[in-house]
Structures are given as C-alpha cells and as structure tokens.
Amino acid sequence: xxxxxxxxxxxxxxxxxxxxxxxxxxxxxxxxxxxxxxxxxxxxxxxxxxxxxxxxxxxxxxxxxxxxxxxxxxxxxxxxxxxxxxxxxxxxxxxxxxxxxxxxxxxxxxxxxxxxxxxxxxxxxxxxxxxxxxxxxxxxxxxxxxxxxxxxxxxxxxxxxxxxxxxxxxxxxxxxxxxxxxxxxxxxxxxxxxxxxxxxxxxxxxxxxxxxxxxxxxxxxxxxxxxxxxxxxxxxxxxxxxxxxxxxxxxxxxxxxxxxxxxxxxxxxxxxxxxxxxxxxxxxxxxxxxxxxxxxxxxxxxxxxxxxxxxxxxxxxxxxxxxxxxxxxxxxxxxxxxxxxxxxxxxxxxxxxxxxxxxxxxxxxxxxxxxxxxxxxxxxxxxxxxxxxxxxxxxxxxxxxxxxxxxxxxxxxxxxxxxxxxxx
RNA sequence: GCGGUCGUGGUGAAGUUGGUUAACACUCUGGAUUGUGGCUCCAGCAUUCGUGGGUUCGAGUCCCAUCGAUCGCCCCA
Numbered sequence: 001x002x003x004x005x006x007x008x009x010x011x012x013x014x015x016x017x018x019x020x021x022x023x024x025x026x027x028x029x030x031x032x033x034x035x036x037x038x039x040x041x042x043x044x045x046x047x048x049x050x051x052x053x054x055x056x057x058x059x060x061x062x063x064x065x066x067x068x069x070x071x072x073x074x075x076x077x078x079x080x081x082x083x084x085x086x087x088x089x090x091x092x093x094x095x096x097x098x099x100x101x102x103x104x105x106x107x108x109x110x111x112x113x114x115x116x117x118x119x120x121x122x123x124x125x126x127x128x129x130x131x132x133x134x135x136x137x138x139x140x141x142x143x144x145x146x147x148x149x150x151x152x153x154x155x156x157x158x159x160x161x162x163x164x165x166x167x168x169x170x171x172x173x174x175x176x177x178x179x180x181x182x183x184x185x186x187x188x189x190x191x192x193x194x195x196x197x198x199x200x201x202x203x204x205x206x207x208x209x210x211x212x213x214x215x216x217x218x219x220x221x222x223x224x225x226x227x228x229x230x231x232x233x234x235x236x237x238x239x240x241x242x243x244x245x246x247x248x249x250x251x252x253x254x255x256x257x258x259x260x261x262x263x264x265x266x267x268x269x270x271x272x273x274x275x276x277x278x279x280x281x282x283x284x285x286x287x288x289x290x291x292x293x294x295x296x297x298x299x300x301x302x303x304x305x306x307x308x309x310x311x312x313x314x315x316x317x318x319x320x321x322x323x324x325x326x327x328x329x330x331x332x333x334x335x336x337x338x339x340x341x342x343x344x345x346x347x348x349x350x351x352x353x354x355x356x357x358x359x360x361x362x363x364x365x366x367x368x369x370x371x372x373x374x375x376x377x378x379x380x381x382x383x384x385x386x387x388x389x390x391x392x393x394x395x396x397x398x399x400x401x402x403x404x405x406x407x408x409x410x411x412x413x414x415x416x417x418x419x420x421x422x423x424x
Numbered sequence: 425g426c427g428g429u430c431g432u433g434g435u436g437a438a439g440u441u442g443g444u445u446a447a448c449a450c451u452c453u454g455g456a457u458u459g460u461g462g463c464u465c466c467a468g469c470a471u472u473c474g475u476g477g478g479u480u481c482g483a484g485u486c487c488c489a490u491c492g493a494u495c496g497c498c499c500c501a
Contacts, residue, residue: 122501276495277500279500371461
C-alpha cells in the first residue's frame with residue numbers, strides 16, 4: 001500500500017487554519033443576516049444541465065467541471081448560483097416577498113491546475129438576491145461584499161464595475177466583435193486568435209495586444225447598449241457614490257459566466273501576496289436564469305467570494321486575529337485515575353465550564369505543563385486527602401491564590417474565579 | 425491543458441565535486457531527593473531523505489518515471 005495523500009488541489013483543514021476559516025465564515029453569516037439574507041445549502045452534485053446550459057462557452061463549465069455518474073449526467077458544482085436558482089424554482093421560493101435573499105458558504109469544485117489562490121476544492125461565500133430588477137439592489141449587493149471585506153480589515157482592494165446591457169445587447173456586441181476581429185485576425189496574438197471563437201470579449205482585456213491599434217479602435221459596448229441599460233448603470237453608480245464606495249468603471253470587464261446581464265463587478269486585490277489570482281470576489285446581475293429553470297420571470301444579482309483567497313490576503317495584510325483558546329480549569333490528578341476526578345470534571349462540564357483533566361499517570365510537574373499549554377484560568381488539584389474529605393484544591397493561576405473548597409460549593413467558587421477574570 | 429522551479433522528522437531547515445552512525449533550532453517525551461508549573465540544565469525522539477525504478481563497489485546527493493507543492497500562461501473565486 002503506497003502512502004496515501006489528499007488529492008491534488010484538495011486540502012485538509014484543521015487547527016488554527018480551520019479556526020480562521022470558521023471565524024471568517026461566522027462573520028459573513030452575521031453580516032449577511034444584517035442585510036436580511038438567509039442561509040441555504042444545496043447539494044455538491046447536481047444534474048449536469050443545472051450548470052451547463054445551451055450555448056454556454058465558459059471554460060468553467062466546459063473544461064473544468066468534474067463529471068460524475070456512469071452516464072455522465074451529474075457534475076460537481078463549479079459555482080453556487082446555478083444550484084441555488086434551481087432550488088429557488090424547485091421550492092417555489094418566489095412566492096415569498098421579493099427580494100428574496102439567500103447566502104451560502106460552501107465548497108466548490110473546478111478541475112484546474114492548482115496554484116496559489118486556486119484550488120480544485122475551494123470555498124466560496126456568496127449571496128443571491130432574487131426579485132424584480134432595481135438599481136438600488138445592485139448597489140446594495142456590491143456594498144455588502146465591499147463592506148464585508150473592509151470589515152475584515154483588508155485595505156488593498158479595488159472595485160471594478162461594468163455593464164453588459166441586456167441579453168440582446170450582449171449578444172449583439174459579441175457578434176460585432178467577432179466580425180470586427182475576424183477581419184483583423186492577423187493583428188492579434190495567438191491567444192486572442194483562439195479567444196475569437198471562445199470568448200471574443202476577452203480579447204479586449206488582452207495584455208499582449210493592449211496597445212494594439214486594432215484593439216483601440218474596436219467597437220465599444222456603449223454603442224450596443226439601449227438607453228434604458230445606460231440609465232440603469234448610471235443609477236447604480238450614483239448609489240455607489242452615495243455609499244462612498246470607490247469604483248473604477250472598466251469597460252473591458254467581462255465575467256466568465258455567460259448568464260450575466262447588465263451590471264457586472266469584480267473586486268480585486270492590489271496586494272502582491274495574491275499572486276496571479278487577484279480576484280477576491282466577482283458577480284453580476286442575471287435576468288434569464290430563473291426562467292431557464294422554468295420559474296417566473298425574475299431577475300437576480302449575486303456575487304461569490306473565494307474564502308481561501310481572502311485568508312491569503314488577511315495573512316499578508318496581518319489582519320487575522322489569532323484568538324487564544326483558554327479553558328476554565330485543568331484538573332490535576334495525583335491519584336492515578338480515581339473515579340472522583342472524572343466525577344468532578346463531569347459536574348463542572350455539565351455546569352457549562354470548559355474543563356480538561358489529566359488522564360495519564362504523570363508527575364505533578366508534567367501536569368502543570370499542561371495547565372500552561374492549555375491556557376487554563378484555574379487549576380483543580382485532587383489527591384488522596386481531597387477524595388477523603390470530598391473537597392478539591394482550587395487555584396487561580398493569575399493571582400496564585402489557592403483555596404480548599406467542598407465539592408458542593410465548587411461550582412459557585414469556580415464561577416466566582418472565572419467570572420472575575422472575565423470582568424478584568 | 426502548457427512551460428519553469430522544487431520535494432529531507434510535527435515545524436523551520438543544514439547536508440561540499442555521490443563515500444562509514446542524516447547537523448542545528450523549535451515542538452514533543454522523560455529526568456534534575458517522591459503535592460505546585462510557565463525560566464534553566466541534562467537525556468531521548470527521522471532503520472531514512474515524497475513514491476517507484478535505474479546507474480554505481482557505494483546515492484539524500486546522478487538519470488528516468490510518478491505523485492505532490494510552487495510560479496507563470498490559460499481561466500477564475
């Protein structure tokens with residue numbers, strides 16, 4: 001049997017790392033609830049058609065999805081939105097008052113080459129806001145993500161925003177680009193020649209061809225936007241101004257998913273620590289997704305944030321609070337496992353105290369080492385004498401004060417000691 | 425999916441042009457006259473160098489494969 005290890009791009013999470021994960025998740029849950037969002041969990045695997053829709057050109061769905069089942073009809077979710085919309089329609093959540101707001105913190109799967117800030121199994125925390133389209137909601141959603149990152153203490157971030165117009169605008173624009181670049185294909189780099197077929201909008205964002213004259217003169221999205229779409233976008237921006245959220249309108253910003261319409265946004269890190277994966281969260285509005293799942297015409301907007309990337313940055317910017325774990329008391333046992341010791345521990349634990357007890361035959365000194373390691377606020381020492389008298393030696397680590405207490409008043413005494421510590 | 429770099433114990437790591445017992449530090453375990461620690465001192469802890477194969481009298485050190493990590497491309501969270 002060879003030594004087994006975790007699968008490429010999938011990682012074990014434990015100890016202080018898991019702790020940090022849970023801290024950020026807890027904060028996110030709380031913050032989402034401030035905005036009236038409710039948590040949802042959907043299955044990690046779904047019918048392939050949930051993720052892969054007709055005409056979908058994205059790599060994420062076509063190349064990077066883990067396909068499951070003997071008949072290859074299921075897939076591991078590469079993103080959260082599709083599954084949630086499926087659930088939204090399946091359970092007719094649209095009967096609730098709009099907007100209906102959902103958030104999630106779940107694992108996603110994408111078969112890419114692992115890299116810093118990019119794993120095959122990773123965690124996304126995100127939101128979906130379903131209901132009639134309204135500019136104020138777009139701004140509110142961006143605000144939720146932006147302020148959450150600020151709440152974590154992160155500073156080196158930038159908000160990029162753009163509009164794709166409605167579904168028709170986007171389609172027309174894509175066609176126009178295909179035609180335009182098709183005529184000028186010789187001027188493009190090799191990558192862009194490929195992009196012409198896969199994702200023409202991406203050409204606009206090419207680093208190689210950036211200064212290329214052909215690129216500079218390419219058709220602009222503006223020309224394909226309806227007046228309505230333009231006004232909508234303006235309105236979104238005005239709300240962001242009011243909220244004092246700094247943003248940069250990035251005409252070339254295109255998201256990888258095909259379902260986006262109107263507002264799209266991306267928050268990137270400007271910190272070097274994020275390496276080649278600088279996007280912290282991205283999202284946008286989608287007008288047709290609910291209908292795709294046979295639900296009533298409903299718009300939606302959401303974003304997803306990479307939790308692992310968030311933590312890389314928090315580490316780099318030094319904003320992670322290392323919370324020191326402490327326990328209320330450590331029970332030192334000098335008797336070699338007399339049942340009395342276990343009974344005392346049990347009584348205290350049932351009264352809400354965090355208690356650890358010595359279970360091995362160890363010298364007093366070794367046991368005191370555990371006291372320090374576990375960050376115990378108090379120590380309880382039990383030897384033959386204490387058992388005989390049904391008492392316990394209780395010591396306050398901070399003040400060094402030590403008293404003998406009867407078993408029946410131990411809970412109160414400990415409460416006093418531990419309680420005092422908290423007040424100070 | 426493509427290209428570059430790397431892979432030594434729980435951790436950080438040293439290991440010369442291949443040559444007997446794999447440095448050092450932290451952690452951990454035990455001890456320093458038998459009921460009071462966090463300091464100090466002493467001792468112990470990798471049959472083995474990601475894994476498999478090859479070259480060689482001899483490989484952690486060279487070659488191949490494989491797995492993994494990492495950086496860039498691509499893509500995206």
